[in-house]
Amino acid sequence: MEQSYCSLPILDIRNRLRSGAVMEMYGQSNEVMNCFHADKGEWLFSDNIHNLITKMDKSFVKIAAIIIVVFTGHISLSQSRYDPSVLFPALPLLPPGNEYRTATGEPGPAYWQNQSDYVIDATLDDQRNVIEGVVTITYTNNSPGALSSLWLQLDQNVYKSYSRGILSGLFQYKDAGEQVKDGGFEIATVKLADNAKTSITYDIYDTRMKLSLPKPLQKGQQLTFQIQYSYLFPVNYKNADFQVNRTDIMPSRNGNIYAVAQWYPRMCVLDDIEGWNTLPYLGNGEFYLDFGNFQVNITLPSSYLVEASGDLMNPEEVLTPVQLKRWQSARDGASRVFIRAANEVLEASSRPAKPTCTWKFKMDRTRDFAWTASKSFIWEASAFNLGDGKKVMGSSLYPVESDKSNSWARSGEYIKFTLQHFSERWFTYPFNKAVNVASNLDGMEYPGIVFCSARDTGNIYWAVVNHELGHTWFPMVVGSNERKYAWMDEGFNLFMDNMATKEFNKGEFKGYAEIDMPVAALFVDTLLPILSRPDIIPGNQVYSIQYQKVAYLLALLRNEIVGAKRFDAAFRKYISDWAYKHPTPWDFFRSMNASIGEDLTWFWKSMFMENFKLDQKITKVENGDKERTFVTIENTERAAMPLVVDITYVSGIHERKSFPVEIWQYNAVYTFAASRKEVVSRVVIDPDQVYPDVDRSNNIYDLKK
Template sequence: MLKIIPRFSIILIILLIFSAGAVFSQTKYDPSGLFPALPFMPPGNTYRTATGEPGPAYWQNKADYVIDVALDDKTNVITGTATITYTNNSPAALSVLWLQLEQNVFKKDSRGVQSKLFLYQNPGVVPADGGYQITGVKLSGSKAGDLKYHINDTRMQLQLAKPLLTGQSISFSISYQYNFPVNYKNADFLVNRTDILPTKNGNIYAVAQWYPRMCVLDDVEGWNTLPYLGNGEFYLEYGNYQVNITVPSACIVEASGDLLNPEEVLTPVALKRWQQAKQSDVPVQIRTAKEVTDASSRPARPTCTWKFRLDNARDFAWTASRAFVWEAQSFKLFDGKRVMGSSLYPVESEKQNSWKRSSEYIKFTLQYFSEKWFPYPYNKAVNVASNLDGMEYPGMVFCSAKDTGNMYWAVVNHELGHTWFPMVVGSNERKYAWMDEGFNLFMDNMATKDFNKGEFIGYAEIDSPLVSLFNERLLPIVSRPDVLPGNQVYPLQYQKVAYLLALLRNQILGPERFDTAFKKYIRDWAYKHPTPWDFFRSINNSAGEDLTWFWRSMFLENYCLDQEMAKVESSATTQPVITIANLEKAAMPLVVQITYTDGTTEQHNFPVEVWEYSSTYTFAGSKKSAVAKVVIDPANLYPDINKGNNTYLAK
């Protein structure tokens, strides 16, 4: 319908435009950037819908692994054969396959070393040459034969003799070995996710990124073949694992999957305790500290082969050591499922404020997150004391053997929390670490407040001041992990994301709406590969809100918030008139508290939409009285970078 605008109205509109322009010239704020008419996200499609769910045509390839591996703990050499069955569910035929060879980052000429992203503290030291030695790549089955391959840094390309059609599978085996990386903690490398911890009773091996792994082929970027440089983590396909690990019989092994042959690798005494632990509600010592140096606590033969199975997982890790104290306990989740928590550590770590509480922390974390968000998917959870500060894998985590007190709680809770992100929700950590670390820390912070009546403060021990998270020199949250300076990794990818999700939950949407939306996102994308757009769409549609202003300013950009007390008009006989200015590029809901001269107070809560039109907002108090004080955001709920202009005091 065409509406005729009177002439005087046109004049008024022109005056308002010029008036608004004068305000904008004094502010960085542009409403049209945060409240656009056109969508800022790419349109949905049959693979990924506009409502943030996997579409009817969503597809995902599958990688199943059967791996036979051996560890020589005298030479620290791992030798293995990985048989991979790869299923092509994509709509296209594949003439090549891509795999990740992360151990190649330890080669002295790797991109990780040359880019210096992987270097620890001494760039003048030339690291020992490491990485994979591939001894054979063969096709399985009746048409067995060698497969042609090319290795470039941490990637391997397999050339197929004929295309792998949609719905078809191919099996091939890769034989390999590598020298276990030297303990670089005090030498060359900062980031090492496979490591050796020397203890007085033997080395503890944290064995991860230890086999050739399929790259992800998805509908967003095709083959995801970003090189492993050290900082960025992983993006992996789901599948089933059968893993056979041969080690000297003096070693105890634990791994991601279920142990299939306990009677073959445990002594009768240890086997009885292990079986007891699977049903015990209290911790059971499968091997005690006193038994660590007792040869009779292990079978009397040269080697043992430990057999494990894990289904519908994106990775597999394991540990081995002669030095392990081994404790286990089982417990029920909210749905009645019984899970076993398994803890392994050296005698040096057996302390009351440290690893002796491992079973307690495992039980609480799994029960809390399962009931709050999504059921724990595995039959056990393994916590291993290692030389790593903390690293997560399906059903298994490595935590520092030296941590005590609050940080020990924080690391165990955090690493086990990674079960939900990225083990269940399989986002691309290589590019979007914040969808892994930040989401997890958000959940951790809630769990920490509820654990043992707030016994610990968790990662708040190392948090940066809130105002520093909105420093204009910081990169946006969506920055690739390998691009971030070291001092921005934790503040951006962890702390800022956790803070923003808590802000969205507690102040913008409310706990009920947010929790419902967050749980739906987890359910929809469990064992799938969401992108940031999928997450944004999912929360928008579940909550029924267009949060473009929030995602753009806080995640895609590094915008700041500065709400200013611009003007207060007050008298004893009229309602006060208050004007607030938005000076920076970000917008947030507005909370203003008025204190009148008679001591009464009132609080006004305005939605973010008050900033859709202009960089200023004017409203009247409800009482005809002079004001003594007016404060923006009196409870400090929002990330205003300049609190100095938030208060008006009457003279």
């Protein structure tokens, strides 16, 4: 007789063996109560032990005979890779909470972060494609200690000939032997912004700049300093082929379109987790930034239209009288207004008759600032209300080539829906406007402004606009470290996008689903874990790992494991708790655990920290004629999930049984009884195929076969 390990909890076996006729006749004999396998830490239990438990009216002799057979035979084990102690450890998997970050996933009473405020005066030279500017930074030290130096990011130094980004291979030259002019930043001076104009010693290391302060900046103190700099756009690399572009110049029929980002020296983040975050910018990983306030003044030829992250403070100085009235109508009304229409793009009267304009913008409580400029723009805008009554203006700028009914002509519609939907479901949109710009960038996000492809149409255009605007919530509000944890903004965002896409216009679009790979492919051995630094992820795995897999897993947790009500409340609390702050993965895991009220260690460990696979297998179906049928399921791989089984009886009656993930806390095999005393004709694991089972060929038992 073949035997296996017990699939029932130890206490359940004890209680059932102690109950009824078994204990009355057999008592607490050592043969029963000491059938514990010390090596495996499990109770031994044969296939026939079910008869012992269910036939309580049998004689003492028959029961004793069964027990002797059960616990003296050789035990045959499966080859499962599953180890319950890995997913259900006694010691906590997450680091303990502290005064900065609590064990319940909230910022602690001593949580701190520094603040960086910027005043930027910049000029665009459209002949040389160079920005020249002075950035005045006021840095507030809220950290517990004094700072003898400060670190800044010079991301665009990645375009210098021998940058780490180029040498590491992400950026490639078409002609590696040709000498090209370095792009990126040139620093002229760094000075204290006081009357003495004291210079600050600085050193540049690739994409980072270190300032050595004349005296330490104490806790609670502010330091204001100025950097005079210039920035050369990478468009000058005519013989280069860059795989990543987050700032760019796109030629169009009526003039270049400038997408201007990472265009000024930006402060590195100092936090309580890693101190100064000075990872070099290689091109793939994105950004980690302080929050602060911005005042930005941009001077350029008056023939250009400009839009930017912040609120336009001087519309009367940069718009024609006609455009000013239209702009005010768009800001205050609810209908679509063309501030400059397609037939006006080439008209000189559509711009003020003066050599230059200085566009002034202001934005508070934000982590970054980006802008756009072009002579070719159609500019349309409209205002709409969010659920709490707040009014927001959606602004769209695109060339005449993009003015298509299945493309940029619907930009305003997409802005309105996305902001209203996300605000109602998760967290109110924090800015006064949202700008969507047609550019050479396939899709890139900044506070209050996004750059989408000028060429996209149909479904992919919807998907990109919805996704980039969705980044408002991650990472523009919840300021996670994108340089290390890209999945905390890309994956979270795509999860929300997928929900929004289903609700937009009765499911008109598929979103990114058209490029998704099969779920089983998200768990192949060659895929890196989600908790991998973005710069080490191969290019062909970036979307699968950082976007699709995270979105799939959050939907799985929401829809199948904890339920939408509990998940949504927990996710909203996480956003609210960490708005304008810097959470880590541990903060997210702890926050969700605490709000949902479950220890989800098994989920975070197997799905995010590791790339564990799931394979639930039907190993045995013991049909009884007039007795209940017993079904044995084996967990053959290292991941665990709840178990859902659909049973069909020969009479045609269906029964669905659901079991929590805790059934796998004991071992790799679980046996349960069908409810009816009738022959079972078919058994199917996960009939709706919602779990990531990598081998569905072993999920079906068919009596006929």
